[in-house]
Amino acid sequence: MNDVVITLFSSAFDKAAQGLAGEGRRLADKLGGRLHAVILARDGSGLANDLVHIAETVIVIDQPEVSSYQPETYLTALAQAGTNLSPRVLLFANDTYSQELAPRLAHRLHGSAVGDVVELRVDDGSFLVVRQVYGGKAEAVIELKRTPAVVWLRARSFAPAGRRESQGVISRAELTLQRDTRTRMIDSKREDQGEVRLEEARVIVSGGRGIGGPEPFENELKPLADLMGAQMAASRAACDAGWVLPTWQVGQTGKKVSPDLYLAIAITGASQHMAGISEAKTIAAINTDPDAPIFKHSRFGIVEDYRKVVPLLREKLGALRK
């Protein structure tokens, strides 16, 4: 009853999976319960071998009915696994499938869900979470009233856990599943930009509406990013304009990133944008408006037209490299 379940939809033991497992472990220890890891992904055995050093049990769901993503079938599988384990808390990361399924799972298990959480607290038997609200302008502490608590975390912001002394047990789930055919995936595409995912990038060059069009993203910002070994990103305004792909969007409703350096070019720094970069170590900005809120979060900045700054900046950085 004091157990914790973490659920993973990708077979990579990346920063998100590590943060999720780490927080799951700490929470289970605090509650005096066990940690169960549920893996619902193709080729999950590698991940299972990593998680077995952190969790008491690892349950791999790899039945043919869930060989490809179908929200309803996945949900049925998770609800069955959840009912069998009857945990106090189910934790997810904040990837697409987790956000899509967590509230529905809470509903099926008669629990309560809350998302985009940055801190968990257990206080005298009540279960509390901290999350940003009002587009990042405020923070709220929320008490989940029903059990189980279903929470999706900003998983990358949580510390990983060390290996336990004793190893857990890996098992395969045997669930009664039937493929739901009301919705069916017929096509998909990955548009990852480079080898490093934006969420894992250490340096990011990001452009906003002030960039003015798709060409300067390509001709001015891209060469700068290459020189800095950076990934490219953008504000919602630049994505909505169609200048760059939606996957580039950083913010409350985009990627949550945690680079060592985030260079914001022609981005105002609206709270919803800042909500995506609160974990950035250093923010720097180029903006024509000295009063742009982005400067309130920046370690250093330059008030100038980016079209004048960026070519010079490339030149200077190039020279510094040599």
Added chain:
Amino acid sequence: MNITVCLKQILDPEVPARDFSVDQAKLEAERGSANLVTNIFCENALESALQLRERTGMGNITVLSYGPPSAEDSLRKALAMKADQAVLVLKEDETKPDPFGVAQILAAAIRTHVPSDLVMVGRESGDWGAGQTGALLAEELGLPCISFVDHLEDKAGKLVVKRQTDSGWEVFEATTPLVVTITNDEHNVPRIPKVRDVMNSYRQPLKTLNVAELGLESATNSYYKVVDLYVPQKETECEFVQGDTLDDRVSIFAQRIASVINAL
């Protein structure tokens, strides 16, 4: 096809941080001088619905909101954007229902008064940003749900639904009835209604319902509870690089950047 778009009226989420404060007793934002607006993702949802109706040449769009009397403005604006009908479920007291309570009310309204083949909601609201109503609504209605959708097509009686994922996109084929949550994309930026249509919208009928008429006692508040709300302080001292010429300033800026990168 009967399309229902759920609209939520919220405090303008784009008020600058310096004008934002919270009411510690009520545990909500101070209204201040901020306007009430329709949540942007709801407008993206309405725009997607309008485009679907335009593409297929059929379909009837109802906009549905649960809120205080002021929510009528959001519904009128939607009528001006050319939604066909509007339904307001009146929130008559100060209670703040949680996402589960809201989903129960919207589901009851849909069941009793708004027959729907396709229910469209925003991916999340710009105030509390729960991002749950669509999912819970699907559960309450017993329907499948696809989230983060940015495009819908009608294809021989089935819907072809494209949605954004962390790393790209996925396309689903779906039967109706269906719930989708809508995200923003370059193609569903909400249209600006014509002034004449805005004026006309105030002459159009608007159905108002009470929660009691939906066969519900009241919105349940059993899901979660806000126990604290505060504005975190986290401003950084910014060094505005100085120098006589632009060249000097960019030089220093470049050095600052290089020193961060080189330390990695």
